[in-house]
Amino acid sequence: MLLYGTQEVNEKGHLTIGGVDSVDLVNTYGTPLIAYDIALFRERARAFKETFRAEGIQAQVAYASKAFSSIAIYEVAQQEGLSLDVVSGGELYTAVQAGFPRERIHFHGNNKSEAELEYAFAEKVGCIVVDNFSEIELIKRISAMRKQEMDVLIRVTPGVEAHTHNYITTGQEDSKFGFDLKNGQADEAFYRLHNVEYIRVLGMHCHIGSQIFETTAFRFAAEALMNKMIMWRDEYNFICRVLNLGGGFGIRYTEEDAPLAPAKYVEEMASVVLSMTRQHQYPMPEIWIEPGRSLVGDAGTTLYRLGSMKEVPEIRTYVAVDGGMSDNIRPALYGAEYTAVTANRMDEPQTTEVTIAGKCCESGDKLIEQALIARPQEDDIIATFCTGAYSYSMASNYNRLPRPAVVFVEDGMHQLVIRRETYEDITRLDIPLQAVKRGDTI
Known part of the structure; x- marks a missing residue:
């Protein structure tokens, strides 16, 4: 059984x-x-964190709270030293009510309203994951008006087709999320944000889908983002301090499902980053991941x-x-x-x-x-x-x-x-x- x-x-x-x-x-x-x-939630959180520690990699493990949002689960995430991925003003408000450390909150979403962005600034969240060009202009205007600095990640779609249901794939070129890595949109987004007063570009973010059982797609995504980071260094003398590789790690719903141990996904992605930073003499970025389903x-x-x-x-x-x-x-x-x-x-x-x-x-x-x-x-x-x-x-x-x-x-x-x-x-x-x-x- x-x-x-x-x-x-x-x-x-x-x-x-x-x-x-x-x-x-x-x-x-x-x-x-x-x-x-809750013991299982804690076990999974600690396994992700311990894998990074064993590899000697600076990292943040952010609970992707769209999977299940409540004050109590945010409190447990805080107890386990996790960061938090929120995708709306409502999730951010819940995090605030839970007393979650604002500096460990990452604000996502493909259609953040001006009011939501202003709320994120007011709460001094750790970073905003920028998803589109109109959002770039909103963030620039709000930061200039408030004279307030904000860290951002540029969300990109690496063109990786993950083996999962069409409704929960997000990393392919035809996606409502992020800037395409291959058609120049990601470069344009970087150009519009780089050297803008009050805006600090931390690096890049991607999320290729959900309920994924193999590591090949994650490895391809990590390689694609590392190649772009190396290009930005060579062309703009810019170093990405953060590489966020998202989540989407599968779990076992039925006996036919065969997911890997959570640590295995981390090991595979980290191995690509470690190899490429050594090969190209690139400073090792801090790696962030965003498990949701695989935690809860x-x-x-x-x-x-x-x-x-x-x-x-x-x-x-x-x-x-x-x-x-x-x-x-x-x-x-x-x-x-x-x-x-x-x-x-x-x-x-x-x-x-x-x-x-x-x-x-x-x-x-x-x-x-x-x-x-x-x-x-x-x-x-x-x-x-x-x-x-x-x-x-x-x-x-x-x-x-x-x-x-x-x-x-x-x-x-x-x-x-x-x-x-x-x-x-x-x-x-x-x-x-x-x-x-x-x-x-x-």
Whole structure:
């Protein structure tokens, strides 16, 4: 049976996470419930950092918080000495509320508004990752108006095709992100930022995609950026102090997935940079990476209660849970695959094939089409593994369903970190129509 992190089966035949019985979690907090194995998050963070230390490389490991954003996860990231990748004013505000050190916040995004950029300046974030020419002009204007220095990285697309789903590839030439490395856009961006008062160009950034299992694409990307950095040195006498190689390291959602150990991705990218800096006598840059899914993805487990069941003879058996695409859109969005178990009967054979359906009014609301669980019974607890990344962060109130609660578990302890939404929460922003006379404008 495929278990993750601290997950075990106790003497009652129940799935435990972080030493806590999943049945107790459900009885305490209700369902749907996303439980995070914080020990696994810490283990992954330390593994990335230790790999850089072992190589003798100055580095920053920035948690790509779009995978899962909350005050509590930002607090854990700070405890582990991580930096933070935010992509919106909302994520930055959450980081501020968490008291995250501003100098370790990197502000990303392909369409940062002027208000968001001004907020980043006001909070004195560590750097802004510049994504397009209009943003360059905004940053120049804001920095000059405020007479405030700002460090920037230039995001480039290296033209690397990563082997992943089309919706989550970002490093190819046809991308909404960054400046193309091959058609001169990256050089033009550097030219517009270099030697501008108050702007300090740290170096370059790339991100080639997500859920990538092999290292070849990462090596090609590192080589492409190093070649450009060497060219800028030779032509402009400019040295990039930072090389940010992004994230996208894959995790194991199903038994068919075969990701590498997180450290392996770092070793492969670092080997390219080390080799090229020695060969071309280039000062070794500080390497930054941005793991998100690989830090938090398999640390998350969603717990549901099983409700209705429907058998379609000789076709399939549907079992419905009390969540679905409202708390995990990934299967409907791009066919993401998951593994599930019957958490309250782990000691029974998990061999009954069912389709686990959600409760949203969409035919496509199917979490797993060929799940193997114990023979289903009403009120069973169904645990879906590896839901820590892009589940809660992409959750919605479709069908006016409340977003689930989130709990952290570690060393036999559990703590609520995001409360379950109520119906009152869902309608809180609604404004009723006022009484009007016929003919008046509504």
